Amino acid sequence: MKRFTLLLGRKTAHYFVYWQPLHWAEYLAELVGTAFNIFIGLSAVVFDFGQGLPMEHLIPNRSIRLLITGLIYSGSGALFAISPLGKLSGAHINPSVTLAFWVHEKMQRQDAVGYIVAQFLGSTLGAILLVLVWGKYAASVTNGMTLPGAGYALWFVFLAEVFMTSLLVLSIFLFVSNHRLMRWTPLMTWLLVAAMVWLGAPISGTSLNSARSIGPALVTGLWRDQWLYCTAPPLGALLAVAIFRQLSMGKRDVLSGKLFHVPYYRSIFKNIRVPNQFLRSHPP
Known part of the structure; x- marks a missing residue:
């Protein structure tokens, strides 16, 4: 907080300006984590489905390759x-998750703005x-772009993305609002998103994440139907928050804004309900 004083004749005016600090380390962690997730994840797409690569012959079954x-x-x-950077930022790596927590x-x-900008970058x-x-x-494989599946109406693809994103965010909220389950959130998201890719990729490409779609689209220079992936996942996130609030009825709340909370890592999140040893040794 800063105090500014203006002298206006015989009158003195005092102005107080409040601002919140920016947490660049967390933003950088989100940037690195999102880049890692996109590169590794889409490398799997290329390796399993790229033309001229051996996986098509080693595993002819397309469904099995999709599950892998x-x-x-x-x-x-x-x-x-569960990495040090993920423990610092909370490993959202998805604007839909950040939007829900905000x-x-x-x-x-x-x-929230810093996280989302970092995720897109x-x-x-x-x-x-x-x-x-x-x-x-x-x-x-069109550089890993998300595109509607052949034969599916856009409205159906849109609803599929809303549903899958809502299920993902709601599951995260349910896990991180339970002391016994919260440590298993990364495992849950691993299995849940893998199942969504396996079942949903033929329909929508399984974006769940506007940044995941926009990055490859920007590099490729193709924007066909990308509006869908910019609107459906955020809508799914908002729907998940509304459902969680109805289910919890004010009796339980999200304990942390991180997918894997470790007490001795700094937490920039508000109203956390779990121990944070870092804050005790580094008071604001």
């Missing part, structure tokens, strides 16, 4: 969640690395 892709893609996110009043507005960086490493093989 989902396990690797979501596994990279779960791995980041709407549920667990984040300051400037931190990280996704773009991950997509650029994908193109540089995989080249023509990445191009054969």
Whole structure:
């Protein structure tokens, strides 16, 4: 807080300006985590489905390859969640997750904006690395872009993305609002997102994440139907928050804004209900 004094003749006016600090370490962690998730996850897409690569012959069953892709893609996110950087930022790596925590009043507005900007930048960086490493093989799968499945109406694809994102965010909230379950949140998201990729990718590409879609689209220069992935996941996140509030009826609340809370890592989240040893040794 700063105090400014203006002298106006014989009158003195005092103005107080409040601002909240920016947490650059957490934003950088989100950028790195999102880039890692996009690069590893989409590398799995390229390796399993890229033209000219051996997986098509080693595992002819497309459904099995899709399940493997989902396990690797979501596994990279779960791995980041339990890494030092993930423990610091909370490993959202998804604007839908950040939006949900902000709407549920667990984040300051400037931190939510910082996270979301970092996630979009990280996704773009991950997509650029994908193109540089995989080249023509990445191009054969449109650089990992999310696109509506052939034969599915756009309204159905839209609803599928809303439903899957809502289920993901609601599951996260249910886990991080329970002392016994919260430590298993990364494992839950790994298995849940893998199942969604396996079942939902033929329908919508299983975005769940506007940044995940925009990064590859920006690098590829194709924007067909990308509005869908910019609107459906955030809507699903908002729906999940509303459902959680109805289910909890004020009797239980999200305990932390992190997918894997460790007490001795700094937490920038509001109204947390779990121990934080860092705050005790580093008071604000």
